[in-house]
Amino acid sequence: MAEPSGDQSIRRVRLNALAYGGDYNPDQWSEETWHEDIRLMREAGVNMVSLPIFSWPQLEPEPGVYDWEWLDRIIDLLWDAGIAIDLATATATPPSWLLRAHPEMAPWDADGHRLEFGSRQTYCPSSPIWRENVARMTRAMAERYGKHPGLAMWHISNEYGDHTSRCWCPETAKHFRRWLENRYGDLDGLNEAWGVNVWGQRYTSWEHIETPKKAPGPINPTQLLDFERFSSDALLELFQIEIDGLREVTPDIAVTTNFMSMFRDLDYWDFAAVEDVVTDDAYPEPADPTSHVGAALNYGLMRSLKGGQPWLLLESSASATSWRDVNVPKAPGKIRVESLQAVAHGSDAVMFFQWRQAKYGQEKFHSSMLGHRGEKSRSFQETKALGAELKLLEPVRGTRVRSRVALVVDWDSWWGSSATESLPSQRLQWARQAREWHRALYTLGQPVDAVRAVGPFDAYDVVVVPNLYIVEQPQADALRAFVERGGHLVVGPFSGVADATEKVHDGGAPGLLRDLLGIEVDEQWPIADGLTEQIDYAGETLTVPSWSEWIEADADVEVRGRYTSGELDGLPAVTRRPVGNGSAWYLSAMVDPDGMLPLFRDVLRTAGIPARDATDVDIEVVTRADDTTDYTFVLNHGRNPVTFHLDMPGTDLLTGIRHEDRLELGRFGVVVLAAPRSAAIPFPTLIRTPVKEDA
Numbered sequence: 220m221a222e223p224s225g226d227q228s229i230r231r232v233r234l235n236a237l238a239y240g241g242d243y244n245p246d247q248w249s250e251e252t253w254h255e256d257i258r259l260m261r262e263a264g265v266n267m268v269s270l271p272i273f274s275w276p277q278l279e280p281e282p283g284v285y286d287w288e289w290l291d292r293i294i295d296l297l298w299d300a301g302i303a304i305d306l307a308t309a310t311a312t313p314p315s316w317l318l319r320a321h322p323e324m325a326p327w328d329a330d331g332h333r334l335e336f337g338s339r340q341t342y343c344p345s346s347p348i349w350r351e352n353v354a355r356m357t358r359a360m361a362e363r364y365g366k367h368p369g370l371a372m373w374h375i376s377n378e379y380g381d382h383t384s385r386c387w388c389p390e391t392a393k394h395f396r397r398w399l400e401n402r403y404g405d406l407d408g409l410n411e412a413w414g415v416n417v418w419g420q421r422y423t424s425w426e427h428i429e430t431p432k433k434a435p436g437p438i439n440p441t442q443l444l445d446f447e448r449f450s451s452d453a454l455l456e457l458f459q460i461e462i463d464g465l466r467e468v469t470p471d472i473a474v475t476t477n478f479m480s481m482f483r484d485l486d487y488w489d490f491a492a493v494e495d496v497v498t499d500d501a502y503p504e505p506a507d508p509t510s511h512v513g514a515a516l517n518y519g520l521m522r523s524l525k526g527g528q529p530w531l532l533l534e535s536s537a538s539a540t541s542w543r544d545v546n547v548p549k550a551p552g553k554i555r556v557e558s559l560q561a562v563a564h565g566s567d568a569v570m571f572f573q574w575r576q577a578k579y580g581q582e583k584f585h586s587s588m589l590g591h592r593g594e595k596s597r598s599f600q601e602t603k604a605l606g607a608e609l610k611l612l613e614p615v616r617g618t619r620v621r622s623r624v625a626l627v628v629d630w631d632s633w634w635g636s637s638a639t640e641s642l643p644s645q646r647l648q649w650a651r652q653a654r655e656w657h658r659a660l661y662t663l664g665q666p667v668d669a670v671r672a673v674g675p676f677d678a679y680d681v682v683v684v685p686n687l688y689i690v691e692q693p694q695a696d697a698l699r700a701f702v703e704r705g706g707h708l709v710v711g712p713f714s715g716v717a718d719a720t721e722k723v724h725d726g727g728a729p730g731l732l733r734d735l736l737g738i739e740v741d742e743q744w745p746i747a748d749g750l751t752e753q754i755d756y757a758g759e760t761l762t763v764p765s766w767s768e769w770i771e772a773d774a775d776v777e778v779r780g781r782y783t784s785g786e787l788d789g790l791p792a793v794t795r796r797p798v799g800n801g802s803a804w805y806l807s808a809m810v811d812p813d814g815m816l817p818l819f820r821d822v823l824r825t826a827g828i829p830a831r832d833a834t835d836v837d838i839e840v841v842t843r844a845d846d847t848t849d850y851t852f853v854l855n856h857g858r859n860p861v862t863f864h865l866d867m868p869g870t871d872l873l874t875g876i877r878h879e880d881r882l883e884l885g886r887f888g889v890v891v892l893a894a895p896r897s898a899a900i901p902f903p904t905l906i907r908t909p910v911k912e913d914a
């Protein structure tokens with residue numbers, strides 16, 4: 220099963236199949252159970268497991284005293300059964316003896332309280348002791364297992380920042396100062412960047428700079444933004460320490476760390492740049508019948524983080540989680556459609572947390588592939604069936620998703636518009652805005668990639684920017700070039716406001732995007748809670764719940780929508796500036812998600828991209844392709860049957876049935892149609908809108 224990579228510049232996961240399996244915690248079970256596990260894993264089609272993620276205390280029970288034997292045995296047993304290992308460096312959480320010997324490595328919260336042992340991730344990302352020990356443990360793991368033929372890839376740490384993404388301890392303060400010194404050179408640079416003349420904050424010594432703990436009033440916004448950047452970088456450094464250690468010993472083994480979908484606290488563009496393969500943990504809320512829409516954006520980001528390269532779904536839940544207020548199980552069939560959705564969006568894996576449901580501890584009520592009832596459990600029956608189906612999807616491995624639409628994801632703007640309370644309104648939420656824009660595009664039938672604000676945009680005809688609060692010249696230039704070469708750009712409210720130090724651009728928003736968009740914002744005009752305003756957009760009324768802007772448009776700019784209520788009544792709300800074959804649109808308001816539909820429908824039409832008429836979010840179509848073949852995933856996330864007219868015939872990889880022009884899908888139905896690659900992205904039409912019945 221293992222496939223030596225050969226090519227060291229592109230380290231690939233050593234598994235020549237779509238990966239199927241989950242987290243495995245053999246140290247919670249007897250050896251007798253291991254044998255049963257392996258038998259059932261084989262039955263379920265498992266070919267890879269992740270371990271030993273949280274096992275440092277079991278591997279090094281006392282400082283410098285290692286106990287590898289149990290891990291040697293289980294790895295060998297697994298590999299003998301053909302199951303490859305996504306081998307964790309076991310550095311997700313420190314052993315108690317380490318924390319006891321070095322209490323200064325514990326993280327502190329913003330109130331200055333030290334966090335105690337008893338959970339996981341009890342470390343300060345900046346702690347030199349922690350870093351030293353992590354490097355040591357990683358090296359020990361690499362030396363012990365680096366040559367094992369079952370080693371498919373390295374799984375570094377686990378979900379960086381899940382519990383400890385920020386730390387306010389004295390060691391972090393020292394590290395923060397070094398980071399700032401590196402960024403600004405000297406104190407004058409820092410004072411200038413932070414705009415310290417406001418509220419008398421001039422610094423005369425580096426020692427005076429602290430992590431932004433609780434203060435009497437609002438904290439300097441640029442200090443907060445820099446703390447976000449620094450904290451992401453601190454974990455990135457930790458990641459790099461492990462990567463460096465592993466590359467020294469195992470230069471041809473792929474490394475990853477598992478992401479948490481669209482996670483605010485870490486700039487995943489930076490993390491993805493230093494790893495070999497993107498992996499993600501996805502937990503769509505089973506109680507939300509539209510959670511697959513959010514998942515589609517998360518997956519769009521995952522496949523984009525390394526330029527369209529396939530990624531791996533490394534964790535998901537077979538049914539209920541145990542960390543929500545109410546942990547609703549997944550309805551029968553949901554595991555399958557959700558898992559195949561990830562594959563549709565470019566994942567070359569379906570993995571779960573975890574293989575066997577725990578008997579004790581914090582996660583004993585979290586579902587697993589093998590539930591408490593063992594083989595009889597529904598989750599086992601469903602995941603076993605899924606394992607068999609996944610084998611049929613082998614042809615899609617390595618193929619890439621086809622998309623003409625991208626959405627800009629920019630952590631700086633996310634942090635800048637959310638880290639501080641000193642904003643025109645707290646209702647402008649970056650992630651919500653991004654999700655609502657994506658939801659409209661999803662509804663219109665578009666698989667959406669994510670893209671950085673500096674591009675590259677070459678693959679796209681439409682780029683949407685829900686919010687780009689911070690804009691510097693490279694972003695402005697890239698967006699302009701996109702439009703000038705015929706692209707269609709839609710920019711959302713509160714964009715182009717500030718530079719990277721959060722200084723408002725001369726002339727106000729949209730700053731460096733002013734000429735491209737052909738508009739000026741006179742004032743941001745947030746809407747009081749409980750009120751809503753309206754926009755007339757080509758005869759349709761868009762509801763504006765929380766944010767509007769007083770804008771003025773240049774003479775060559777078309778006003779496509781105007782406010783029809785409130786103080787802004789009659790003023791432009793939506794504008795479009797034609798630029799050669801391209802166009803630059805500005806939407807000055809946050810509008811209800813449905814209100815985005817007519818606008819995006821127009822933009823897609825302008826770009827010559829077909830859009831779906833029906834507005835049912837249960838339906839999803841995503842095509843993965845190689846040079847010769849399109850694999851079109853048609854998914855019904857809903858419970859009502861749907862019918863499609865196919866624009867081209869195809870053969871379902873899952874059943875072998877050829878569909879000529881008509882396709883019926885039942886509750887949670889999925890087909891994967893293989894057909895010769897077509898010039899246009901396949902776009903089956905929904906010919907019967909499902910009749911909504913009570914689920």
Ligand code: GAL
Pocket residue numbers: 377378381500502534536540541542572582585
């Ligand atoms: C993830 C984590 C796993 C497990 C899982 C439960 O965040 O990586 O270790 O806790 O959640 O949903």
